[in-house]
Amino acid sequence: MLVWETIIEASDTTMVTTEWAMYELAKNPKCQDRLYHEIQNVCGAEKIKEEHLPQLPYLNAVFHETIRKYSPAPVIPLRYAHEDTQIGGYYIPAGSEIAVNIYGCNMDKKLWENPEEWKPERFLDGKYDSMDLHKTMAFGAGKRSCAGALQASMIASATIGRVAQEFEWRLKDGEEENVDIVGLTSRKLQPLHVIIKPRNL
Ligand code: HEM
Numbered sequence: 001m002l003v004w005e006t007i008i009e010a011s012d013t014t015m016v017t018t019e020w021a022m023y024e025l026a027k028n029p030k031c032q033d034r035l036y037h038e039i040q041n042v043c044g045a046e047k048i049k050e051e052h053l054p055q056l057p058y059l060n061a062v063f064h065e066t067i068r069k070y071s072p073a074p075v076i077p078l079r080y081a082h083e084d085t086q087i088g089g090y091y092i093p094a095g096s097e098i099a100v101n102i103y104g105c106n107m108d109k110k111l112w113e114n115p116e117e118w119k120p121e122r123f124l125d126g127k128y129d130s131m132d133l134h135k136t137m138a139f140g141a142g143k144r145s146c147a148g149a150l151q152a153s154m155i156a157s158a159t160i161g162r163v164a165q166e167f168e169w170r171l172k173d174g175e176e177e178n179v180d181i182v183g184l185t186s187r188k189l190q191p192l193h194v195i196i197k198p199r200n201l
Contacts, residue, residue, distance in 0.1 A: 010148055012185045013072040017156045019192050021066040024118045025160075026169035026194050027176055031120060034058055036199070039165050048161040050154050056161065057130050061120035063157045064128075067106075067138035069118050070186045074103040076140050103186075105137035167196040 025032040038058045039048055053059065079098045084091070092098060107115040113122070128135050133153060139146035146152070163169075172193040180189035 008185065009073070009146075010152075012187075014152050014156050016070065016072045016185050016187055017063070017066055017152070018159050019188055020070040020186070021062055021156070021160045022163065022169060022194070023171070023175075023188070023192050024066065024069075025062070025164060026171045026192075028118070029170075031062070032164060032169060035062060035161070035164050036168075039161055043165070048158060048165050050158055052161075053154060053157055054131075056157075057124060058120060059157050059161050060130050060153075061123040062160060063153060064123050064135045064138075065118055065120040068112070068136040069106070069115075070181075071103040071106050071138055072185050073138070073140075073146075074101070074186055076100040076102055100140075102137050102140065166199060168199055170195045170197075 025035065035058050038056055039052075042052055042055045048056075076099065079100070081092045081094055081096045081098060083094045085094075086092065087098070106112070109115060123135060133139060133149040134141065134145070139149040139152075172195055175193045178188070178190040178193075181187065182189045
Protein backbone atom coordinates (compact mmCIF):
# COMPACT_ATOMS: atom_id res chain seq x y z
CA MET A 1 0.00 0.00 0.00
CA LEU A 2 2.92 2.32 0.72
CA VAL A 3 4.23 1.96 -2.83
CA TRP A 4 0.70 1.99 -4.33
CA GLU A 5 -0.27 5.23 -2.63
CA THR A 6 2.95 7.00 -3.56
CA ILE A 7 2.99 5.95 -7.19
CA ILE A 8 -0.66 5.59 -8.24
CA GLU A 9 -2.59 7.84 -5.87
CA ALA A 10 -0.06 10.64 -5.59
CA SER A 11 2.32 10.84 -8.56
CA ASP A 12 0.29 9.26 -11.35
CA THR A 13 -2.91 11.26 -10.73
CA THR A 14 -0.97 14.53 -10.59
CA MET A 15 0.98 13.73 -13.77
CA VAL A 16 -2.21 12.72 -15.62
CA THR A 17 -3.88 16.00 -14.58
CA THR A 18 -0.93 18.07 -15.81
CA GLU A 19 -0.78 16.30 -19.17
CA TRP A 20 -4.52 16.73 -19.88
CA ALA A 21 -4.42 20.37 -18.75
CA MET A 22 -1.60 21.08 -21.22
CA TYR A 23 -3.48 19.22 -23.96
CA GLU A 24 -6.52 21.45 -23.40
CA LEU A 25 -4.52 24.68 -23.10
CA ALA A 26 -2.61 23.85 -26.30
CA LYS A 27 -5.94 23.14 -28.02
CA ASN A 28 -7.63 26.33 -26.71
CA PRO A 29 -5.32 29.31 -27.38
CA LYS A 30 -7.82 31.80 -25.91
CA CYS A 31 -7.80 29.98 -22.55
CA GLN A 32 -4.01 29.71 -22.70
CA ASP A 33 -3.68 33.46 -23.36
CA ARG A 34 -6.04 34.25 -20.50
CA LEU A 35 -3.99 32.07 -18.16
CA TYR A 36 -0.68 33.54 -19.37
CA HIS A 37 -1.88 37.13 -18.86
CA GLU A 38 -3.22 36.33 -15.40
CA ILE A 39 0.17 34.89 -14.44
CA GLN A 40 2.03 37.85 -15.94
CA ASN A 41 -0.16 40.35 -14.05
CA VAL A 42 0.47 38.64 -10.73
CA CYS A 43 4.05 37.37 -11.08
CA GLY A 44 5.60 39.84 -13.53
CA ALA A 45 9.17 38.76 -14.27
CA GLU A 46 9.19 36.39 -11.29
CA LYS A 47 8.73 32.64 -11.82
CA ILE A 48 5.40 31.39 -10.50
CA LYS A 49 5.60 29.92 -6.97
CA GLU A 50 3.10 28.20 -4.68
CA GLU A 51 2.71 31.51 -2.80
CA HIS A 52 1.17 33.07 -5.93
CA LEU A 53 -1.56 30.42 -6.31
CA PRO A 54 -4.27 32.10 -4.17
CA GLN A 55 -4.04 35.14 -6.48
CA LEU A 56 -4.53 33.08 -9.66
CA PRO A 57 -8.25 32.18 -9.92
CA TYR A 58 -8.10 31.25 -13.61
CA LEU A 59 -5.25 28.78 -12.97
CA ASN A 60 -7.35 27.29 -10.16
CA ALA A 61 -10.29 26.99 -12.57
CA VAL A 62 -8.05 25.30 -15.17
CA PHE A 63 -7.01 22.73 -12.55
CA HIS A 64 -10.56 21.98 -11.41
CA GLU A 65 -12.00 21.84 -14.92
CA THR A 66 -9.26 19.37 -15.90
CA ILE A 67 -9.92 17.03 -12.98
CA ARG A 68 -13.67 17.33 -13.68
CA LYS A 69 -13.46 16.41 -17.35
CA TYR A 70 -10.67 13.83 -17.03
CA SER A 71 -11.33 12.41 -13.51
CA PRO A 72 -7.75 11.13 -12.88
CA ALA A 73 -9.18 8.43 -10.57
CA PRO A 74 -12.34 7.58 -12.57
CA VAL A 75 -13.70 4.93 -10.17
CA ILE A 76 -13.43 5.03 -6.38
CA PRO A 77 -11.58 2.05 -4.86
CA LEU A 78 -14.17 -0.62 -3.96
CA ARG A 79 -16.20 -0.15 -0.78
CA TYR A 80 -17.60 -3.11 1.20
CA ALA A 81 -20.99 -2.75 2.90
CA HIS A 82 -20.70 -4.37 6.33
CA GLU A 83 -24.40 -3.90 7.07
CA ASP A 84 -27.61 -3.24 5.13
CA THR A 85 -27.72 0.41 4.15
CA GLN A 86 -29.20 2.95 1.74
CA ILE A 87 -27.26 5.30 -0.54
CA GLY A 88 -28.94 7.86 -2.77
CA GLY A 89 -32.25 5.99 -2.53
CA TYR A 90 -30.71 2.60 -3.41
CA TYR A 91 -30.91 -0.33 -0.99
CA ILE A 92 -27.45 -1.90 -0.51
CA PRO A 93 -27.51 -5.32 1.23
CA ALA A 94 -24.68 -6.26 3.63
CA GLY A 95 -21.81 -7.98 1.81
CA SER A 96 -22.13 -5.90 -1.37
CA GLU A 97 -19.11 -4.28 -2.96
CA ILE A 98 -19.74 -0.79 -4.33
CA ALA A 99 -17.77 1.09 -6.97
CA VAL A 100 -18.73 4.76 -7.28
CA ASN A 101 -18.35 6.10 -10.82
CA ILE A 102 -16.56 9.42 -10.31
CA TYR A 103 -16.28 10.01 -14.04
CA GLY A 104 -20.07 9.58 -14.30
CA CYS A 105 -20.65 12.14 -11.52
CA ASN A 106 -18.30 14.67 -13.14
CA MET A 107 -19.99 14.26 -16.55
CA ASP A 108 -23.58 14.26 -15.26
CA LYS A 109 -25.67 16.44 -17.59
CA LYS A 110 -28.05 17.24 -14.70
CA LEU A 111 -25.20 18.88 -12.76
CA TRP A 112 -22.93 20.27 -15.47
CA GLU A 113 -23.87 22.30 -18.53
CA ASN A 114 -22.27 20.76 -21.66
CA PRO A 115 -20.08 18.42 -19.59
CA GLU A 116 -18.06 17.31 -22.66
CA GLU A 117 -16.81 20.87 -23.08
CA TRP A 118 -13.58 21.86 -21.26
CA LYS A 119 -14.45 25.31 -19.97
CA PRO A 120 -12.55 26.65 -16.90
CA GLU A 121 -14.85 29.72 -16.91
CA ARG A 122 -17.64 27.57 -15.43
CA PHE A 123 -15.84 27.83 -12.06
CA LEU A 124 -15.63 31.62 -12.16
CA ASP A 125 -19.32 32.44 -12.13
CA GLY A 126 -19.37 33.29 -8.42
CA LYS A 127 -21.00 29.99 -7.35
CA TYR A 128 -17.72 28.41 -6.29
CA ASP A 129 -15.31 29.23 -3.48
CA SER A 130 -11.85 29.34 -5.07
CA MET A 131 -10.34 27.64 -1.98
CA ASP A 132 -12.82 24.72 -2.13
CA LEU A 133 -10.95 21.57 -3.19
CA HIS A 134 -14.19 19.65 -3.77
CA LYS A 135 -15.87 21.63 -6.53
CA THR A 136 -16.19 18.31 -8.38
CA MET A 137 -16.23 14.65 -7.33
CA ALA A 138 -12.65 14.12 -8.59
CA PHE A 139 -11.21 13.71 -5.08
CA GLY A 140 -14.08 11.50 -3.89
CA ALA A 141 -16.23 12.58 -0.95
CA GLY A 142 -16.69 12.00 2.76
CA LYS A 143 -14.21 10.94 5.39
CA ARG A 144 -12.15 8.74 3.01
CA SER A 145 -11.84 11.35 0.28
CA CYS A 146 -8.39 12.08 -1.14
CA ALA A 147 -5.87 12.78 1.61
CA GLY A 148 -3.58 14.60 -0.82
CA ALA A 149 -6.10 16.95 -2.48
CA LEU A 150 -4.38 20.14 -1.34
CA GLN A 151 -0.94 18.86 -2.29
CA ALA A 152 -2.24 17.68 -5.69
CA SER A 153 -3.81 21.07 -6.33
CA MET A 154 -0.63 22.94 -5.43
CA ILE A 155 1.80 20.70 -7.34
CA ALA A 156 -0.32 20.38 -10.50
CA SER A 157 -1.31 24.08 -10.54
CA ALA A 158 2.27 25.29 -10.00
CA THR A 159 3.49 22.96 -12.76
CA ILE A 160 0.76 23.94 -15.25
CA GLY A 161 1.33 27.63 -14.46
CA ARG A 162 5.09 27.31 -14.77
CA VAL A 163 5.11 25.60 -18.18
CA ALA A 164 2.44 27.99 -19.49
CA GLN A 165 4.50 30.92 -18.23
CA GLU A 166 7.67 29.69 -19.91
CA PHE A 167 6.31 28.39 -23.25
CA GLU A 168 3.56 28.98 -25.74
CA TRP A 169 1.88 25.61 -26.43
CA ARG A 170 0.25 24.43 -29.67
CA LEU A 171 -0.96 20.94 -30.56
CA LYS A 172 0.88 19.08 -33.30
CA ASP A 173 -1.29 18.39 -36.37
CA GLY A 174 -3.61 15.45 -35.74
CA GLU A 175 -3.10 15.56 -31.95
CA GLU A 176 -6.57 16.98 -31.35
CA GLU A 177 -8.09 13.57 -32.12
CA ASN A 178 -5.85 11.73 -29.61
CA VAL A 179 -8.23 11.71 -26.67
CA ASP A 180 -8.25 8.00 -25.82
CA ILE A 181 -7.75 7.07 -22.20
CA VAL A 182 -6.17 3.93 -20.76
CA GLY A 183 -5.50 2.46 -17.32
CA LEU A 184 -6.51 2.77 -13.72
CA THR A 185 -5.82 6.48 -13.74
CA SER A 186 -7.01 8.42 -16.83
CA ARG A 187 -3.76 8.20 -18.75
CA LYS A 188 -3.57 9.57 -22.26
CA LEU A 189 -3.26 6.53 -24.55
CA GLN A 190 -1.14 8.40 -27.10
CA PRO A 191 1.45 10.62 -25.36
CA LEU A 192 0.93 14.35 -25.86
CA HIS A 193 2.57 15.77 -29.00
CA VAL A 194 2.93 19.55 -28.96
CA ILE A 195 4.99 22.36 -30.40
CA ILE A 196 6.34 24.66 -27.71
CA LYS A 197 7.81 28.11 -28.26
CA PRO A 198 9.76 29.90 -25.50
CA ARG A 199 8.11 33.13 -24.41
CA ASN A 200 10.05 36.33 -23.81
CA LEU A 201 9.91 36.58 -20.04
C1 HEM B 1 -5.29 15.33 -9.07
C2 HEM B 1 -4.73 14.44 -8.28
C3 HEM B 1 -5.50 13.45 -7.42
C4 HEM B 1 -6.77 12.95 -7.57
C5 HEM B 1 -7.79 13.28 -8.66
C6 HEM B 1 -6.99 12.04 -6.47
C7 HEM B 1 -8.17 11.33 -6.27
C8 HEM B 1 -8.37 10.44 -5.23
C9 HEM B 1 -9.58 9.65 -5.04
C10 HEM B 1 -10.80 9.66 -5.97
C11 HEM B 1 -9.40 8.93 -3.92
C12 HEM B 1 -10.40 7.92 -3.33
C13 HEM B 1 -11.36 8.65 -2.45
C14 HEM B 1 -12.38 7.71 -1.89
O1 HEM B 1 -12.08 6.52 -1.75
O2 HEM B 1 -13.48 8.19 -1.58
C15 HEM B 1 -8.10 9.24 -3.37
C16 HEM B 1 -7.59 8.70 -2.22
C17 HEM B 1 -6.35 9.00 -1.70
N1 HEM B 1 -5.43 9.89 -2.23
FE1 HEM B 1 -5.69 11.02 -3.89
N2 HEM B 1 -5.87 12.01 -5.67
C18 HEM B 1 -4.94 12.85 -6.22
C19 HEM B 1 -3.69 13.12 -5.71
C20 HEM B 1 -3.18 12.64 -4.52
C21 HEM B 1 -1.91 13.01 -3.93
C22 HEM B 1 -0.92 14.03 -4.53
C23 HEM B 1 -1.77 12.29 -2.78
C24 HEM B 1 -0.66 12.28 -1.77
C25 HEM B 1 0.16 13.25 -1.56
C26 HEM B 1 -2.96 11.48 -2.64
C27 HEM B 1 -3.19 10.63 -1.60
C28 HEM B 1 -4.33 9.88 -1.42
C29 HEM B 1 -4.54 8.96 -0.31
C30 HEM B 1 -3.55 8.67 0.81
C31 HEM B 1 -5.82 8.42 -0.49
C32 HEM B 1 -6.52 7.39 0.41
C33 HEM B 1 -7.37 8.15 1.42
C34 HEM B 1 -8.12 7.21 2.34
O3 HEM B 1 -8.38 6.07 1.95
O4 HEM B 1 -8.48 7.64 3.46
N3 HEM B 1 -3.79 11.72 -3.70
N4 HEM B 1 -7.49 10.18 -4.20
